[in-house]
Amino acid sequence: MNPYEVFLTQLDGAAQVLNLSKHVTRVLREPERVIEVSIPVRMDDGTVQVFKGWRSEHNTALGPAKGGIRYHWDVTRDEVVALSAWMSMKNALLDLPYGGGKGGVRVNPKELSDGELERLSRGFVDRVYKYIGPDQDIPAPDVYTNPKIMAWMMDEYEKLVGKKAPGVITGKPLILGGSKGRGYATAIGGFFVLREALKMNSTSFEGKTAAIQGFGNAGSFMGKFLYENSTKVIAVSDSKGGIYNPNGLPILEVIDHKRRTGSVVNFPNAENITNEELLTMDVDILAPAALEGVVTGKNADQVRAKYIVELANGPVTPEADEILYKKGVFILPDILANAGGVTVSYFEWVQNRMGYYWEESEVVEKLDKKMSKAFKEIYDVMEEYGVNSRKASYIVALRRIVEALKARGVA
Numbered sequence: 001m002n003p004y005e006v007f008l009t010q011l012d013g014a015a016q017v018l019n020l021s022k023h024v025t026r027v028l029r030e031p032e033r034v035i036e037v038s039i040p041v042r043m044d045d046g047t048v049q050v051f052k053g054w055r056s057e058h059n060t061a062l063g064p065a066k067g068g069i070r071y072h073w074d075v076t077r078d079e080v081v082a083l084s085a086w087m088s089m090k091n092a093l094l095d096l097p098y099g100g101g102k103g104g105v106r107v108n109p110k111e112l113s114d115g116e117l118e119r120l121s122r123g124f125v126d127r128v129y130k131y132i133g134p135d136q137d138i139p140a141p142d143v144y145t146n147p148k149i150m151a152w153m154m155d156e157y158e159k160l161v162g163k164k165a166p167g168v169i170t171g172k173p174l175i176l177g178g179s180k181g182r183g184y185a186t187a188i189g190g191f192f193v194l195r196e197a198l199k200m201n202s203t204s205f206e207g208k209t210a211a212i213q214g215f216g217n218a219g220s221f222m223g224k225f226l227y228e229n230s231t232k233v234i235a236v237s238d239s240k241g242g243i244y245n246p247n248g249l250p251i252l253e254v255i256d257h258k259r260r261t262g263s264v265v266n267f268p269n270a271e272n273i274t275n276e277e278l279l280t281m282d283v284d285i286l287a288p289a290a291l292e293g294v295v296t297g298k299n300a301d302q303v304r305a306k307y308i309v310e311l312a313n314g315p316v317t318p319e320a321d322e323i324l325y326k327k328g329v330f331i332l333p334d335i336l337a338n339a340g341g342v343t344v345s346y347f348e349w350v351q352n353r354m355g356y357y358w359e360e361s362e363v364v365e366k367l368d369k370k371m372s373k374a375f376k377e378i379y380d381v382m383e384e385y386g387v388n389s390r391k392a393s394y395i396v397a398l399r400r401i402v403e404a405l406k407a408r409g410v411a
Helices: 003-018 022-028 077-093 114-131 147-161 182-200 217-228 251-261 275-279 318-326 340-354 360-385 389-407
Strands: 033-042 048-059 069-072 099-106 209-213 232-238 241-244 271-273 285-288 307-309 330-332
Touching: 003 022, 003 077, 003 318, 003 389, 022 389, 033 077, 033 114, 048 077, 048 114, 069 147, 077 099, 077 340, 077 360, 077 389, 099 114, 114 147, 182 217, 182 307, 182 330, 182 340, 182 360, 209 217, 209 275, 217 232, 217 251, 217 285, 232 251, 232 275, 241 275, 318 330, 330 389, 340 360, 360 389
Parallel strands: 069 099, 209 232, 209 285, 285 307, 307 330
Antiparallel strands: 033 048, 048 099, 232 241, 241 271
16 A cells, blocks of 8 residues: 555545545545656766656645655655645644645665755755745655755745745754754654653653664654653664664663764664564554554554554554554554644744744743644544544544635635
8 A cells, every 4th residue: 555545544534434525535635736846966976867856735725835855765756645645634633824745856865965965955946946935835854854955945945036035944954044942843742742642541651661663863852752751762773773672772872873873783782673673572662753654464463562653654554553453552643743843843934934033942832732732632532433543633633624625615
């Protein structure tokens, strides 16, 4: 099942509970616009390579499209469209004035020099700048993109439109209008909703065990927050493999080891393991923080975690969902668990438009309120309809999108 088929399955399940009309779901099953571009880039050796890229705007009933741009060697059109649809749901769930957007370029950024990466990033903006903007479609960082790339993209956009427009891109460096707290927003947002789920079961982080698949920005910060709150993180992994210590890993040292070596693998006093082994470890908390489709119908039976925090987009397939929910696993779905990033991106956009910037403590406090409110709304819907957490999150989001469509006369 490709990512967009996964989204459609999730959409249809929630639409059935809400008894939405077929013409409403028909609108939401299709993206409003998908832009496909070819980006010629002069490489350092003088040759020219052409990279394929996409920008999808799924639904803008609630406001401008909003979502990241990823650089990855396996990016496809269907993946980008699916991610834009998940962004529509995520933004609606968090009650943000945004629709869903997403972008991707099929490239291995690790193989490019800084100069090649900059020319690629500016080239992508050259192709799509007419379709993005502070009131139209607002990109942000995603897999293998970062504040430096966002700065290049914003600068290129401003050159093309002939004016300053810091609100066109979020996830920027602080000096160019970025928001404090944005660097760890995805992880701390996931941490906040996990805290609420634990509270719901009259427990806390203390004494829990955790495994984190994907030790990039979100995964490493989640590890840090769990470690600092008395949770024993016994396994972490990245694209090259994982490490395990039943007594717990010193997360700050693991972060330093990855920074120095490029991977968590071969960390002292830890056993090297595979990503597959990590997913089925006997832990309280599992945080998939890499790419989609890692927990499937084939391995869901072996997952032993009690809570799954989806820091990645779509890490659990619909088939795996059914298996896990029957086992009593509490899943904090991606459109909730990793929504901290887009929520602080929203805060950044607001600050850009005001020209007034908040202290870090204020950003974190506002994020905590947003994430906790969304969790409560989902939990209330779970009780109201007797549905699982993923379906409940879609119901909350769909209610808002459908209300906006009706107000616009579309539905």
